[in-house]
């Protein structure tokens with residue numbers, strides 16, 4: 001069976017992970033309903049074709065974000081279901097916590113309590129590690145969050161411009177950019193605070209996720225994991241951008257962006273990896 005299709009218990013293990021996932025999922029749901037119930041009816045008072053097209057686009061972004069998030073959270077990542085050799089091979093390690101041999105690129109995660117195949121990093125947002133089997137869902141999820149935030153900013157812009165031009169005072173500006181201060185000092189009403197908070201979150205979220213998505217695409221194209229990028233300058237798994245994409249997104253890497261349930265088998269097994277040496281390519285080192 002392909003590792004990405006195995007399911008584990010979806011709830012995160014640690015208390016911190018549970019809390020961060022709860023905050024992230026709540027914010028996604030609140031933001032989705034905020035656009036649907038507050039912003040869209042203001043923008044399109046009549047249910048015109050543009051209104052329904054906007055709803056359809058929003059739903060597409062929302063379903064893909066949540067779908068990829070759930071897949072990233074529920075995918076089995078550990079080495080426990082793989083048949084591992086009892087003798088330590090070159091490049092392998094021994095994990096004293098799991099009491100098992102771990103293949104190259106696998107590392108133990110203290111939060112998850114397991115050794116994760118081709119471990120990238122532990123993500124608070126999904127309350128789990130990002131590794132060999134769920135890297136695809138993580139990458140597509142942050143792409144859809146970025147696009148969703150961009151779309152929300154486009155929808156919110158009219159309201160913000162209207163609000164700022166009508167009430168151009170320092171208190172309004174303070175409340176718009178730092179809604180928590182606006183609320184604490186009584187500069188905004190709870191409803192205005194909520195709207196300012198949602199709009200501010202979308203703007204900041206977009207900037208943050210552009211950087212995050214750009215960084216992860218950049219290292220995936222170079223055949224590296226976050227762990228490898230931080231800890232060493234080694235790029236021995238860089239097989240060229242097209243093959244590197246297949247290693248992360250699967251053989252149908254050009255289709256995974258459309259829907260999380262589209263099958264795209266990963267080329268390897270998460271244990272054995274092709275490297276530049278095996279393919280007769282020259283070594284590449286980061287500068």
Ligand SMILES: [Zn+2]
Nearest residue numbers: 095098108115
């Ligand atoms: Zn371990």
Ligand SMILES: [Zn+2]
Nearest residue numbers: 109112122129
């Ligand atoms: Zn982890």
